[in-house]
Structures are given as C-alpha cells and as structure tokens.
Amino acid sequence: MEEIVRVSNLRFIYPDGTKLHFHGLDFVVHQGERVVILGPNGSGKSTLLFHLLGLFMASEGMINVFGVDSSKDYIKIRERIGVLLQNVENQIIAPTVWDDISFSPRNYGYKKEDVKRLVEDVIEKLDISHLRDKVPHYLSGGEKTKVGLAGALVTKPELLILDEPFEGLDPTCRMDLIGLLNRVSRENETALIISTHDIDTVPLIADTVYLMAMGGEIVGRGSPKEIFTQLELLSKCHIAPPVLGALFFELRKYGINLDVSLTVEEAACIIANQFVYFSKEKSGVG
Template sequence: MMAVEVRNLHYKYPDDTVALRGVNLTVGKGEKAYIIGPNGSGKSTLLLHLNGILKPQRGKVVILGTETEKWGEEVKKKVGLVFQNPDDQLFMPTVYEDVAFGPENMGLGEAEIKRRVKNALKIVGMAGFEDRSPHHLSYGEKKRIAIATVLAMDPEILVLDEPTLSLDPWIKKSFIELLEDLGENRTVVISGHDLDIMDLCDHAYLMDEGRIVGEIKNKKEIFQKYRSLLRKRTNLISGNQK
C-alpha cells in the first residue's frame, strides 16, 4: 500500500494565487521523500493537503488507501504535520501542556498522556523541559518541541515543512541526525532547500510553479535543474522565449 498518493492536485488561494497546478506524487509506506524547490513553488501548500488542513479543489489526496476527505478529522491522527515556524505550533504555557495537547484531544487517559509526553520529549532530546515555557526557548529547542507535539500523537506519517530553516550550522547537524532517527519505521515527507537532507531520503523531487518537475537522483542534478529553471524564469521576465 502507498502511504501517500497525490493525484492531479490543484489549488488556488482566495486572492487568486495559483499554488498547485496538477501535482502528482506517491510515497510508499516506510519511505522517506524530500520535496525541494524555490520559494513559492507550492511545497508548503502541498504539505498542508496531506493532513487535511487544506482540501483539494481538484484532484485527490489519498492517505493509507483512503481519501483525506473520507478520513475527516481522523487524518490528523494518521499524518502529523510539523510547521515551518515552531511558533505556529506552540501556544500553551508549558512544554508539557503543548506536547500533551494532541493526546488529550484524542481522549487518552492521564497515564497514557504522561507516557507519550515523556517518550516524545526523550526522542527529540528535550527530556526535563516539561515545566519550561516554550516561548523562552531557543529557536532550535522550539523546533524540537514542535516535533514532539506531533510525535506524541504517534502518527503513521510524519510531514515536516523546512525543518532546518534558520538553524545555525552546528545546530543543524544534530537536527539532521534527529531527522534520520525519526525516519526509522515511519513514512516521512519533508520539504525544504537543504541538500544535506537528500542523503536521508529514498527519493527527492524537484517542485516548481506548482508542479512536481521530476525526481532528482543526486545533488549535481539539483544544481543543473535549478539553473535551468532560473534561466527559464529570467527569460520569461525579460520577454526572451528562447
């Protein structure tokens, strides 16, 4: 069974910005897929469809064999989405309350909630931070807590939007090691610009202007295709169609 199937997905925002123009993507169970592309290419919009935050206007998104619209709110338990900005995910007074929020809304008992919070914080290397205020943490620490809030719900599919964005190089290295650990026994979909993440993934796809342009086999190919896309955009802006 495929974990994720995106079929001819189209989406336009209320201000008439066309974000997706017929996206097709498949990710097998247990695979790690990386979606790379320039800003504005539609990566974040695509990810927001995977756990039902956005609904397809045309086309289909199928998660574990069932369309997202048929899953309803249950799809959020199957697909855990970590936002690009951790401040969009953390809103409670303490780390414990943020990480416990999802399990509490799943109707789990107190003992199970505590177990999940403890386990999730341990996985992301933030054990002992339960009573800290998320808003007083460093950016990298907030990123880890944001991941813990999703792990506590034990999703089958983990989706991360630009997880290494704005991280200092020495912090990024340990963060990439964390991403590698998270990929064990779980389907993972990641978007971003960081070529180092490609080494963690089974497949990498280049996205531009709301479409998956193609699969990328190596880092050299990324530079070649990026150069081609930039040249194409420059020609369109200048009116040169050659």
C-alpha cells in the same frame, strides 16, 4: 512498501487568485520512505503539504492519504500524522512544554497514564527533559523546534510532515535534527515528507527527492544523486546543486571526471582514492 500518499493533478486557487496546478508527475510516498520536496518560492511546496493536512480544499484533482481524501476526512487519519510547521512557534499552543507535548494525546482522548507514558518517552528520546516545565514561547529556536517535534512525534505517527524544518537553525542544531529524524524514521518506519530550501541537507535525509517548478508542476523524481546530476532540470527550478555536487561538476572542467558524490564521507573517499591513484601513477612514471 505500502503506498500511503498519492497526489494527482491537483488544482488550488488562493483567495487572491494565485493558481497552483500540481501536474506532471504524481506525488507518491510509501511507508517509511523519506521524501524531500525541492522547489523555488511560489512552486507550492507548502500548499501541497497543507493539502495533505486537510487544511486546503482543492478545486480539482485527487489526493489520497492513508486511503482517504484528507481534505474531507482528515479527522479519520490525524492521529497517524505528525506535523512540524515552518514557523514552529505557530504550532505551540499550551503554556508549558509538558502541556504542549501532551496536547494532542489529551485531545484524542488517551488515558492519563498513556499520555504520561507517551510524553515521557518522547521527552527522553529528544533529550528535552530539562525543558518540561518551561514556557515554550521563550525557548531558543532549536529548543522550540525540538518541542514542536516532540509534540508531533508523541503519538508515534506513521507519517511526519515537516515544512522547512531547518530554517533558522544553527549548523549543530540542524545536524542534530537530521540525526533525530533519520533515527525516528528507521526505528518506527515513519515516513517523512520534508519541504526545504536547504539543498546541502537533502542527501543526508532523503530517499526520494521531488522537484517542483513554479506554479506547482512536479518535474522530477528520483534519488538525490539522480536529481542532483540533472543540471538542466535543476536550473529550470532555480535550484543550485549541493556544494559537493558543484565541486565534482567543476572538477570535470579540469578534466577530472569523478563519480559525483553528495556526502562528505563519500566525496572524501573518492577524492582520496583519486589522489592515491595519481601518486601511484606519478611514482610509476618517475
């Protein structure tokens, strides 16, 4: 798969003097890859995303998005990128849902009929046609997230950047969003870059996980299973493993050494097999 993002040894200083240095591993994303960034508060997850969006200018280092330096030439690549900010309300601009979703294509100069087709497509895909004439500002949290996502997806971006997208969503909305993002990624080969604190959702949505420590150091990269089995690394980043992972580690203390699984289905399967094995063993002995 083609590489679409690379960030290397980036340094950034906030006006208040807070320094971030994204060193250690390079941050790399490929076409269609679903990447999750994990790290404690202050590790610079959002700062890294803002660099990709050309909102910040690094004092040092290399950033490459679709072959250009996004801090200098974001305009050249902006139609290829969709964004869902941490507080979705901050990205909703227009007075109605329809106006807001059509905001980007209208501003990119798309023809009226194309705008209409694109908006109708995305509204249908996200199942929000009943919201089309509503004022987005007064929708529920889950609905606002869907409207924000629709606005991000309307131009069929190749890269979707999501900053804490699950924050404030109830479990049902969260699962809906995960399903939706996976579908978008699969159908359009859209790469996802997601920053989150919601550890339990990571195995459901990530191909690759990046682990960041305080100050911006990128200390780990790998599949969710590879990352969540490195307890020392996780502890360095003040991250607890997902509940299911923790369960398997606890079982080891009781001498039950099972292969760690991070999804409910897989874990159920492993535990059930173990039960079957135990009962067979028991009946054999009996």
